[in-house]
Amino acid sequence: MLADSRLYSILFNKCPRCHQGDFFVTKSAFSRHFDQMHDRCPHCGENFSPEPGFYWASMFVSYALFTIWTLLTFFIVVSWLNVDLDYYLLGLIPSIIILTPYFFRVARRTWLTLFVAPRPVHKQVSQE
Numbered sequence: 001m002l003a004d005s006r007l008y009s010i011l012f013n014k015c016p017r018c019h020q021g022d023f024f025v026t027k028s029a030f031s032r033h034f035d036q037m038h039d040r041c042p043h044c045g046e047n048f049s050p051e052p053g054f055y056w057a058s059m060f061v062s063y064a065l066f067t068i069w070t071l072l073t074f075f076i077v078v079s080w081l082n083v084d085l086d087y088y089l090l091g092l093i094p095s096i097i098i099l100t101p102y103f104f105r106v107a108r109r110t111w112l113t114l115f116v117a118p119r120p121v122h123k124q125v126s127q128e
């Protein structure tokens, strides 16, 4: 069920078209070359760079992710756990720095997934 959805490729570093080939070269967002992408899907050949500057707008997705993270942690830590706002801000800054490579990758996969219709492999076989 999840394997057929767009969320699968966003969460598991997979091609938004076939859900088989990897989107980024490295598996981990916390490795040295976390930002290197394949030009095309190694499995189905889907173009991961449809036009120059395509991923420029993924920065707005990244902005939304950081906003959600900040609001969510604020309500949990400050409102629910009653931690002082100064301590919350001291913890928020390192968490944002640590999460930057992960949100970078999620934002790029989300952005491409918005424009590519999923067609998982088992469905491609049944249509032919």
Ligand SMILES: [Zn+2]
Pocket (backbone or CB within 6 Å): 015, 016, 017, 018, 019, 020, 021, 041, 042, 043, 044, 045, 046
């Ligand atoms: Zn693919």
